[in-house]
Amino acid sequence: MIPVAFEYRKAQTVEDAIGLLSGGETKLLAGGYSLLPSMKLRLNQPSKLIDISNIPSLKGIKEENGNVIINAGTTHYEIGHHEIIKKHLPFFVDAVHVIGDVQVRNRGTIGGSLAHADPAADWPALVLAAEAIIEVMGRGGIRSIPANEFFTGLFSTQIKEDEIITAIRVPIPRESSKMAYLKFSHPASRFAIVGCAVIRFPGDKTNIAFTGIADTPFRDYAAEQAVSGKSLDLASIESALSVAVNVENLLSDNFASQSYRKHLAKVYLKRALQLVV
Amino acid sequence: MSTTNGIIGQSVKRVEDKRFITGKGKYTDDIILHGQTYASFVRSPYAHASIVSVDIAAAKAMAGVLAIYTGKDVADINGVPCGWLVNFKDGSPMMEPKHPLMVADKARHTGDAVAMVIAETREQAIDAAEAVEVIYEELPVTVNAYEAIQPGAPLVHDVAPGNICFEWELGDSKEEVDAAIAASAHITTLEFVNQRLVPNAIEPRSYIGSYDAANEKYTLYTSTQNPHLIRLLMCAFVLGIPEHKVRVVGPDVGGAFGSKVYHYTEEALVTWASKKLNRPIKWTAERHESFLLDAHGRDHITKARIGFDKDQKITGLRVETIANLGAYLSTFSTCVPTYLYGTLLQGQYTTPVINVDVTAVFTNTTPVDAYRGAGRPEATYVLERLMDLAAHEMGIDPAALRFKNFIPPFDGVNQAGYLTRVALQYDSGNYHGTLSKGLEMLGYTQFREEQQKSSQNGKLLGVGFSTYIEACGLAPSSIAGALGARAGLYEVGQVRVQPTGKVSVFTGSHSHGQGHETSFAQIVADKLGIEMQDVEIIHGDSDSVAFGMGTYGSRSLAVGGSAIVKCIDKIVEKGKKIAAHKMEASEGDIDFANGKFTVKGTDKSLSFGDIALTAYIPHVYPKDLEPGLDFSSFYDPTNFTYPFGCHIAVGEVDRETGEVALKRFIAVDDVGNIVNPMIVEGQIHGGVAQGIGQALYEGAEYDANGQLTNGSYMDYCIPRADDLPMFETATQVTPCPHNPLGVKGAGEAGAIGSTPAVVNAVIDALWSGGYNVKDIRMPLTSERVWNAMQLGSAT
C-alpha cells in the first residue's frame, strides 16, 4: 500500500523539529518502523511528517551522574551492542535480542517505540522496571516524565503535541543487581503476548513490569511487594503469583485469550524471578 | 561427443538459480510495459451486503484517473467458470451460481470487487479507489459451513437452497459399513475441523493486460501455474474472445501452492479493459488482498468412525464431511472435497468397507480451492489421526497397528495394482518399507525410553505417525471426464532439435519453484546423450508452447516429463532412419546410446549432432522422410500415480504453558524413480513446512460478521525460520509401472503426510502425561494445548 500524500520536512535540530510541530496532523518520523506500516495501511494519515532521524543530539548513549542516558534516536541495534548497556543494563540487551527482527532493530529507535506506545512493545516493560525517566522537550521547555506515569493507555502517552522525546534516563542499578526480561512472543507478529521485566537490587527490592498483557504496560506493585525484601523462594514467589497481574483491560486475540494471557504472565513472572534469585 | 548418460538421478545444481540469486528473475510485477496504467479495486468491506449505489463521480475527476468500471459495466460478461461438475447423489447437477467479474447487486464475501479504478500511476489509482462512494445495506451473514446448512441460515445464493452446492457419496453402502463397524471389537470415533488455510505464496498475484490494436491481439502477463488453461477459460468461458488472438504469459512466478491455478476475476478484467482503454493495465495484489482473495484451502468439518476386530484389523470406515466452498465456486473447488478426498480414504490399509459422504456448502467467505495437497491432506488427516488415536485407546503401539493393517507390497508389474473400495487402483506400493525405515531413523525403542524420562522435567515428549498415500499425476482424461472434469488432463511436450544438435524443449508444465528447467533438461540430456547446457526448457508462454494443462497435483514430471520422453522416442526413431540411410544399414540394425547412432556389431557410428544437421540439410536423406527433427507429443496418463510414505514427528509440550516445540521431523517418501534427488528433497522440505504450519500455526479466522480477523502477517502465522527444526529425510524407490519415467511426483507429499504426524505427536505427549485427549483443534496454539491439559483427565 501507499500512504496518503503528505508534506515532508527534515529537522536538523530538536528545536527545529519542535518549531515544525505545528499542531494538526503532524507526525515525527524516526526509524519509521512503527509509523510507516500504519500509514501504508492508511490507518494513520498525517498531513506532515517531520524526519528527526538526522538530528545528531538524538543519537548515542552515555553515562552521566549515575544514569545511563540513551538518546531517543538510538536504534535498538545500537542499544543492544553498546558497552555501557551491556555493563549496567544487561536485560536491555536481552530485550533487544527479541525485538522484531534484524532489519527492524537496525532502523527502529527506542524513542519511536516509546512514543508509539504499542501495548505489546518490549521497551515499556524495561523502562518501567528500570524506573527510567523519559525526557521530553517542547515549546514549554524540558519535562522529565517517570516511566510509570508515561503510558496512559492504548497507543497513548503523556507526550503533548509539540513535544519530542529526547532521551531515556535510566538510573544505574547498584552493582550486583540482577535483572531479566522474558518474553512470550505472538507467533505471527512477534510482539509480546507477555513481556516480563524484573530487576532485583541489592537489599532485595524488586521491580516487576509487564507488557503485552493489557492495553497499557504496567508496574506490578502488588507482586513486587510480595517478594521485595524477602528471599526469593518457592513461598515468596507463590505469594507474588497469587497477587500478580491484577489489572483491567486485558488484551486478547486469536492466539491468547485474556485468561490465558494472565496465566502466561504468571508463568513468565515465576521464570523471571527464578532468574534473579 | 562426451556422454552425459546417467544424468537422471543426479543432484544437478539448478539452471534457473543464476538469475534468482542475482536479482534477475522476471516476475510479472517486474515488467513495465510502454504506456502502462495501474488498476486498484474498490472492495466490499462487508461479507454480505446489497449494493445500494456506487458513486464514481468524485473519483473520476481525480488526477490521473483514466477509467472506472463497476459491476454494472461487466454484468453482461460471463462469470469465471468452475472446471469440475460434481453431481448430487441422485445424479442431478451441483448448484453453480455465477461468479461475476465484479458485483453489481450484492457482495457475498469481504473483498468482493465492486469497482475497478484505472489511473496513470499506482498512487493515483489507490487514491481514487478510496474516493469511490459505495452505499451498502448489510445482510445477515453465514460463515461456518455447519451453521450454513441449518434451517433458517442466511442464503448466499438464491439458486442454492440451504446453501448446499451438492451432496455426494462414494464407496460401500452406509448400511454395510455401519454393520461392519457395529460388529467390531473396538470402535474409535473422532469429530474434528480441518481448518481453513491461506496459501500465502510470497509473490502476490500480479497481472498485466494489454491490447495491440494493429494486430487485434491481447496479451496477458499473469502469475499463474497454467497459462494455457487461463487462456482457455478466459477466452472460451468468460470474455468470448478468440483464443488465437490472445497470448498468455506466465513469467517467473514466486510460489503458488495451488493458489495460482485458478482463473481469477482480475485476470479477465485487466485483459478486457486493456482493449477498452487501449493501454496496458497492471494490477498487483496488496498482501491484504491476497489474504482476502487468493483461494483458501481445506475447511472441512468431519465426523469419522473406524472399527477394529479382536486382532486389531480394520473392519470398516465411515466418514461424513461438510466442506466449506466459500462464496463462489473457484476453478477446481468442487473436485477437491470429493474426487481428491473421498478416493484417498483407503490410505495404506486393507479396510474392507468404506463409505464417505460429503456436503459442499456456500458461505460468505473467500472461495476455497486446492491448496498444496488438495483433498489428499484432508483424507490423510482423517485416517492418520484415527489410527494413532485408536492405538492409544486400544493400548497398542501405533506403528504395530499400522503394520497389521497395511496392504502387502505390490509392484504393479508382477503383482496387480491394488483395487480400493473408493474407486482407485493403486499403481505400486511398499508401505511396510517406508514405515520400517522411518522407525529405524527415529530409533523407536530408544525414543520410548526417553519419553518416560522426559515427563519428569516439566516437559511432555510425544511421537506421532502418519503413513500416507496420495493420488498424483493428474490424470487420465477419460477417468477425469467421467468424474466431471470439464477439461482434459494430459500434458504437452515439444522437443525441437536445432540443426547444430542443440535442443529447445517446450513444455505445457509451468515451473514456479519446482526446478523444471533443470530436471526436464536432465531427462533430455540423459536420453539424448548430450550436455545439459545444450538443452533449454521453455515454458509459460502460450505463443511459443503449443498447449498445456499446467502444473498442479504433483503432475509435472509424471505427465509433462512423460510427454517429453515421448517426443524423444520419436526423435530417436526418426534419427535411426536417417542414420541407417547415411550408413547404408537397415534401420533395425541401428542402436542409439550415449548420443551415438551405431550400426550393430560394427564401429560405424554417427553422432546425434551429425544426424541433427542432416535432418536440416537433407542432401543425403531417406526418400519419403520429412526433413527436420522436431516432435511434439500429447501424453495422457493411463492411471494416477500413487506416491506414499511415512512421516514421524517428535514434539515436546511445556506443561506450564502448553507451548509445543517440534524436536524432530522424519520423512521417508516413496515418489517412484527420482530424476534430481536434491530437488525432490527440497520439495519435501517445503511441503513438510506447510504441513507443520497447518498443525501448529496457521488458520484463517472469521468473526461472526464474516470479517477475516487475521488477514495479515501480523496476525496469521506462517512458519518463520525459528519455528522449524532441520528435517530428516530419506527416500525409497518403488517405480511407477505405467509411465515411461517410473516417476510418481513429489510436490505435495510433504504437505500431505506431515500435518497429522505433528498433531499425533502432541496428542501422544499429552497421553504420556496422563491427559487422555482425543483431539485439539488446529492450529495447536499453546493456549489450545494448555486448555486441553486443563480439561484432560490427568492421572
Place this chain on the structure above:
Amino acid sequence: MQIHVKVNEVDYVHEVEPRLLLVHYLRDVLRLTGTHIGCETSVCGACTVHINKKAAKSCTLLAVQADGCEITTIEGLASNGDLHPLQESFRENHGLQCGFCTPGIIMTAADFIQQIPDPSEEDIRHAIKGNLCRCTGYHNIITSIKQAATKMKEEVTV
C-alpha cells in the same frame, strides 16, 4: 523533493514525491527489480536491502529518508562479476525454489555474517526470522548460510 543516493556504487539524483517508498524507487525508478514486495506490514523481508551497510526493509522507508545514503541491493552484491559466497552457496545447497524471497534473505544474511562470522544453526534461524520463505522450509537456507559463513571465514584466515 530531490534526493541524492548512491545505489550499488552509482550516484543518482532524483526528484521524488515524499510518499514514494524506497522499494518503489528502487524497482520503478531505478528498475532494480531484484528487490521484491511480499507484504505491506514489514514482516516478509522480501524487500531487504542494505542502507549504509545494514539490512533494512525498503518497504518501510520513504525514498526521501534514504537521501544521502549508500544502498546496496541484490544486484550490487556480486563484485567484479564474482558472485558473493552467499549467492554461490544458495545455488550449491538448493537454498531457493521460486526465488522470490531469495534476494531479501541473501541481503539479510550478508549483513548478519559480517557480525557473526561463525554462526550456529540457532543464530541463523534467529537472524533470518524477519524473512519469510514459503517454499524451502528454511532447511536448505540454513545450510546455505552456514556454508557461506564457513567459506568466508576461511577466506579471511587465508
